[in-house]
Amino acid sequence: MSSxxxxxxxxxxxxxxxxxxxxxxxxxxVGNGVYEALKIGYxxxxxxxxxxxxxxxxxxVAQGIKRAFADxxxxxxxxxxxxxxxxxxxxxxAHVEAALDDTLAELELDYLDLxxxxxxxxxxxxxxxxxxxxxxxxxxxxxxxDNSIPNSxxxxxxxxLPKSKVRSVGVSNFTYKTLKALVEKTDLVPAVNQIERxxxxxxxELVAYAKEKNIHITAYSAFGNNFFDIxxxxxxxxxxxxxxxxxxxPAQVILAWSQVGGHSVIPKSVTPARIAENFKEIELSxxxxxxxxxxxxxxxxxxxxxxxxxxNKPRWSINxxxxxxxxxxxxxxxx
Numbered sequence: 518m519s520s521x522x523x524x525x526x527x528x529x530x531x532x533x534x535x536x537x538x539x540x541x542x543x544x545x546x547v548g549n550g551v552y553e554a555l556k557i558g559y560x561x562x563x564x565x566x567x568x569x570x571x572x573x574x575x576x577x578v579a580q581g582i583k584r585a586f587a588d589x590x591x592x593x594x595x596x597x598x599x600x601x602x603x604x605x606x607x608x609x610x611a612h613v614e615a616a617l618d619d620t621l622a623e624l625e626l627d628y629l630d631l632x633x634x635x636x637x638x639x640x641x642x643x644x645x646x647x648x649x650x651x652x653x654x655x656x657x658x659x660x661x662x663d664n665s666i667p668n669s670x671x672x673x674x675x676x677x678l679p680k681s682k683v684r685s686v687g688v689s690n691f692t693y694k695t696l697k698a699l700v701e702k703t704d705l706v707p708a709v710n711q712i713e714r715x716x717x718x719x720x721x722e723l724v725a726y727a728k729e730k731n732i733h734i735t736a737y738s739a740f741g742n743n744f745f746d747i748x749x750x751x752x753x754x755x756x757x758x759x760x761x762x763x764x765x766x767p768a769q770v771i772l773a774w775s776q777v778g779g780h781s782v783i784p785k786s787v788t789p790a791r792i793a794e795n796f797k798e799i800e801l802s803x804x805x806x807x808x809x810x811x812x813x814x815x816x817x818x819x820x821x822x823x824x825x826x827x828x829n830k831p832r833w834s835i836n837x838x839x840x841x842x843x844x845x846x847x848x849x850x851x852x
Contacts, residue, residue, distance in 0.1 A: 532709070532733060535776070536563055536782065537559040538565075555581070555582070555597070556588070560596055565601060578624060594626070598631070599630050601632060601633075602689060603617070603635055605635065608639040608640075613675055632675065633689045637668045637691055637699075638835055638837065640652055658831050660834070662848045669702045672699055687710060693722045696726065706732060709735055712736065713823050714737075714780070715771065716809050724780075735781045736780060738822050739772060753767075765797075770799070770809075772798065777801065824842065827843075835848040
């Protein structure tokens, strides 16, 4: 079972290190996944947009939470740390609080524990923020990137949200350079930066800066994904060897590595057995951490699994992470 470890954010609130994510879960699966996670013992939930049915995702999360409250003796709202995100079509400071209100209504909650700017990218306005989440240019294969609203203005608006509605605020998918620039421009330090992070993308410079500023790092895509032709990290022989030695699974090894240094991680699954498996935490020895570090340092080739410029359809024509394939993108992150 999970040890229930928590970390105190710079806002003073505690975040559980092991969470449960709902990203890319299909309709009809999310609610039961959330229920199973809470029943097993997870107390950190991430609800976020899931392809083109994001708001249905949030409604199903609400159903799973309500079912858990009804079935799990003593479970209360204050026992669960719930995170959601501000979507790219709602970066206009005038729309930020309304977007939060929509999320609270969909989740049937009075407040969030954490609200994040999902991406440092502003999309041009769509016809309806609930349905037109990827407004296109004249080319239907290209999302309309709108550079007129700097991330710093959105971030200032997020920081003005009432504490009665959200306890802590932060960002997601900010690199070392963009996070540092955001803090320097606004003098407002996020509680959290949620990023893709795993052994072949340890993001050392970003993690060091976050530690300096007391910004908590939460990892997503800890195992990788299928967007590019890169083997999942749970298939690495080094990870399998550690798992076999400890009588654990490769997933448990990756999740343990992800929490070293006080970070948190949000694996996702809708399979009850796998949800339970991920919740059984292990501790890594210094030698085991060093073995993972060794293959991280020696890895050749692609390290990042999530690059919207090349992986997303319609395409986001913006350089977010400064990866080689993003260099030709016509737009850059505007701070």
